[in-house]
Amino acid sequence: MKITSAEFVTGAVSLSQLPDGARKEIAFLGRSNVGKSSLISSLCKIKKIARSGRTPGKTREINYFLINNQFYFVDLPGYGYARLPDQMRASLGALIEGYLQNRKSLAFVIQLIDARHEPTELDKMMVGWLDYYGVPFEIVLTKSDKLARSRKAACVKEAELVFSRFGACRGVLLSSSDSGEGRKEILQVLSEYC
Numbered sequence: 001m002k003i004t005s006a007e008f009v010t011g012a013v014s015l016s017q018l019p020d021g022a023r024k025e026i027a028f029l030g031r032s033n034v035g036k037s038s039l040i041s042s043l044c045k046i047k048k049i050a051r052s053g054r055t056p057g058k059t060r061e062i063n064y065f066l067i068n069n070q071f072y073f074v075d076l077p078g079y080g081y082a083r084l085p086d087q088m089r090a091s092l093g094a095l096i097e098g099y100l101q102n103r104k105s106l107a108f109v110i111q112l113i114d115a116r117h118e119p120t121e122l123d124k125m126m127v128g129w130l131d132y133y134g135v136p137f138e139i140v141l142t143k144s145d146k147l148a149r150s151r152k153a154a155c156v157k158e159a160e161l162v163f164s165r166f167g168a169c170r171g172v173l174l175s176s177s178d179s180g181e182g183r184k185e186i187l188q189v190l191s192e193y194c
Contacts, residue, residue, distance in 0.1 A: 001191035004068055006044035011061040015098050019064060021105040024071040026190055029096070029126060030112030032078030035142040038177035039112065040065065040073050043187060060092060062099060071107075071194045074099075080122045096126075100133050108136050108193035110186065115141035115155050115174060119162055131166040138170045138189050139163050145176035 012018050028036045041049050049065060063075040076099065077092045100106070109130055113119050119127075130137045139159055147155060152174055159172045170189065175182035 001187045001194065003044050003187070006046055006049055006065055006067050006073070008049065009064040009066050009072070011063045013061045013095075015095070015102065018062065018099075018103070019072070021103070023066075023105060024107040024194055025074045025103065025105045026071065026193060027074040027076055027099070027106060027109045028112065029076050029109050029130075029137075030078060030142075031080040031114070031120065031122065034078065034112045034114050035175075035177055036075055036078065036112055039110070039140070039142065039175060039186075040075055042177040042180065042183060043073070062095070067194075074106075079126065080120065097129060100129055100135060106135060108138070108190065110140050110190075111137050112140050112142050112175075113159070115144045115147055115152075119159070124162070127163060127166055127169070131168045134168060136168050136170055136193070138186070139172040140175045140182065140186060141172065142175050142177070144174040144181050145179045147174075 010019065028040060030036050041047060044065070044067070060077050062077065065073040065075070067073055076096055079093060079096060111127055111130065113123050127137070141155060141159060144152060156172050156174060163169045163172065173182050173185050175186060
């Protein structure tokens with residue numbers, strides 16, 4: 001798949017504000033500061049099309065980007081940021097779960113996990129939701145440029161061991177928004193779902 005155009009469309013703070021659902025949606029899900037916005041910008045080859053903040057937990061809405069005038073990339077709020085008030089964390093969790101459970105136009109999810117760290121309980125919980133709701137997904141291990149070359153294959157294998165028990169999991173890929181590693185492979189996967 002080749003991305004020829006990408007534009008920000010809207011940010012929604014509730015499910016009632018989402019677009020009409022006439023186009024397929026590819027959602028990006030992960031902890032705060034895992035690199036969702038950077039990956040979207042890298043895939044689109046448009047610097048900072050998706051706003052990423054220096055402070056984790058900044059994205060508190062569901063952001064829509066129209067790709068090739070055909071489908072959406074959907075940047076979901078990051079989860080797990082400890083400094084947010086409990087009530088806000090709970091409402092973001094409900095927003096994410098409501099989206100995953102009810103969005104009929106959701107075709108695929110890219111679940112991002114920082115390659116430098118073990119998947120957290122929250123990561124596993126999100127993957128459990130995806131599997132429970134029957135949403136196909138790919139695990140993308142971000143920030144792979146920060147890993148030693150000798151560590152990369154082992155990192156993928158470890159993630160495969162953790163996530164292979166989930167039937168909706170399509171596989172595991174390494175990615176770096178800085179080096180471009182994984183870009184072609186991710187776009188190839190997405191082309192099957194757009």
